[in-house]
Amino acid sequence: xxxxxxxxxxxxxxxxxxxxxxxxxxxxxxxxxxxxxxxxxxxxxxxxxxxxxxxxxxxxxxxxxxxxxxxxxxxxxxxxxxxxxxxxxxxxxxxxxxxxxxxxxxxxxxxxxxxxxxxxxxxxxxxxxxxxxxxxxxxxxxxxxxxxxxxxxxxxxxxxxxxxxxxxxxxxxxxxxxxxxxxxxxxxxxxxxxxxxxxxxxxxxx
Amino acid sequence: xxxxxxxxxxxxxxxxxxxxxxxxxxxxxxxxxxxxxxxxxxxxxxxxxxxxxxxxxxxxxxxxxxxxxxxxxxxxxxxxxxxxxxxxxxxxxxxxxxxxxxxxxxxxxxxxxxxxxxxxxxxxxxxxxxxxxxxxxxxxxxxxxxxxxxxxxxxxxxxxxxxxxxxxxxxxxxxxxxxxxxxxxxxxxxxxxxxxxxxxxxxxxx
DNA sequence: AAAAACATAGTACCGATGGACAAGGTAACC
DNA sequence: GGTTACCTTGTCCATCGGTACTATGTTTTT
Numbered sequence: 355x356x357x358x359x360x361x362x363x364x365x366x367x368x369x370x371x372x373x374x375x376x377x378x379x380x381x382x383x384x385x386x387x388x389x390x391x392x393x394x395x396x397x398x399x400x401x402x403x404x405x406x407x408x409x410x411x412x413x414x415x416x417x418x419x420x421x422x423x424x425x426x427x428x429x430x431x432x433x434x435x436x437x438x439x440x441x442x443x444x445x446x447x448x449x450x451x452x453x454x455x456x457x458x459x460x461x462x463x464x465x466x467x468x469x470x471x472x473x474x475x476x477x478x479x480x481x482x483x484x485x486x487x488x489x490x491x492x493x494x495x496x497x498x499x500x501x502x503x504x505x506x507x508x509x510x511x512x513x514x515x516x517x518x519x520x521x522x523x524x525x526x527x528x529x530x531x532x533x534x535x536x537x538x539x540x541x542x543x544x545x546x547x548x549x550x551x552x553x554x555x556x557x558x559x560x
Numbered sequence: 561x562x563x564x565x566x567x568x569x570x571x572x573x574x575x576x577x578x579x580x581x582x583x584x585x586x587x588x589x590x591x592x593x594x595x596x597x598x599x600x601x602x603x604x605x606x607x608x609x610x611x612x613x614x615x616x617x618x619x620x621x622x623x624x625x626x627x628x629x630x631x632x633x634x635x636x637x638x639x640x641x642x643x644x645x646x647x648x649x650x651x652x653x654x655x656x657x658x659x660x661x662x663x664x665x666x667x668x669x670x671x672x673x674x675x676x677x678x679x680x681x682x683x684x685x686x687x688x689x690x691x692x693x694x695x696x697x698x699x700x701x702x703x704x705x706x707x708x709x710x711x712x713x714x715x716x717x718x719x720x721x722x723x724x725x726x727x728x729x730x731x732x733x734x735x736x737x738x739x740x741x742x743x744x745x746x747x748x749x750x751x752x753x754x755x756x757x758x759x760x761x762x763x764x765x766x
Numbered sequence: 767a768a769a770a771a772c773a774t775a776g777t778a779c780c781g782a783t784g785g786a787c788a789a790g791g792t793a794a795c796c
Numbered sequence: 797g798g799t800t801a802c803c804t805t806g807t808c809c810a811t812c813g814g815t816a817c818t819a820t821g822t823t824t825t826t
Contacts, residue, residue: 407700510754523806525805735774774821
């Protein structure tokens with residue numbers, strides 16, 4: 355039986371939440387830790403102490419987490435998402451909106467305050483554009499296919515995944531990868547990713 | 561009346577889409593531009609020429625866009641989201657999953673291929689300049705030993721090396737590492753290093 | 767005192783990974 | 797034609813990596 359837990363310290367502002375979810379239960383962080391289990395919907399107000407750790411703990415447990423903030427910001431939104439929250443919204447959202455968020459998050463979706471979305475995605479895209487330029491020197495020694503395999507592997511893909519994406523067999527991926535290891539003188543894929551990610555960060559630090 | 565448009569060039573792979581949405585209409589990019597209007601659901605396969613521009617145009621018009629890819633990647637996911645898409649998934653997703661995506665996106669939610677989610681959120685957060693906070697946040701949920709193991713592994717060490725350095729057995733390293741994977745919601749050491757990727761003082765090399 | 771979290775470590779299982787060795791096909795270059 | 801480089805795949809095998817289940821002792825919390 356799914357339950358709706360609202361984690362907050364203040365006692366006000368509940369009416370519109372109760373309007374959205376008549377069967378909700380308000381509770382403290384400690385109670386939430388004790389009671390929440392997989393499948394539950396837990397709404398956490400970002401005013402409470404250590405909300406990040408709480409979100410992380412409960413989401414690992416399989417609960418669906420939504421963070422509500424009285425002062426939404428893109429940084430806080432990402433802290434929330436990064437901690438495992440599936441939603442981030444304004445604390446004084448209307449009842450219909452809260453219900454909408456519930457539908458979205460219950461279906462593995464993500465819900466974030468729309469204004470933040472454009473801002474966040476835009477700045478990220480620019481950053482990613484600047485990421486793929488400096489590491490060409492390390493890759494220049496590789497052939498076309500070896501380079502493709504190296505980059506795919508460095509992005510965290512398994513051999514099988516790379517094979518499927520490139521439409522070749524898992525064995526061929528290994529062959530290319532072996533050549534990559536030899537040419538770049540690394541011993542495994544972990545070293546490879548360290549080598550390739552190191553190059554792309556020379557812009558931010560010296 | 562909401563309509564479901566599928567923009568693709570190939571004629572195959574449609575069966576499972578039709579299973580999910582019996583009333584869908586397959587169409588060309590040109591037809592989509594002509595017919596799609598606010599409220600429509602438009603599914604675009606990223607194989608077609610100029611899918612980015614198409615997504616941008618239609619999403620500005622108020623349509624709900626979902627990009628389907630045969631070769632999902634975080635970069636492409638960003639292109640999609642940046643162009644205004646509300647969903648990004650694998651082109652050969654199952655019918656129930658497609659329906660789930662439809663529910664999520666219809667309610668202003670965002671749906672991103674789960675494997676990419678961590679990467680997307682992680683790299684986006686870095687782009688915002690909050691990397692240190694993010695990493696500390698992620699690591700704060702770990703215990704002392706788990707943190708030590710996580711950082712050592714993220715620096716490219718093998719389990720055996722970590723075991724030797726920390727003077728514990730290889731098996732205990734695995735135990736801690738398993739806990740780290742669960743808590744940080746990554747599936748293997750590659751994803752871990754991508755999450756914690758910024759070479760700093762993480763290396764305690766001897 | 768009871769319960770929970772943590773650190774340690776064992777066995778077992780199985781998939782993923784990397785190397786060794788072999789080999790067929792294409793394309794370019796001398 | 798011969799040579800060389802590249803792409804592709806195969807088999808075999810040793811090792812690594814990740815998970816499940818279990819267990820013992822310690823510390824902390826309730």
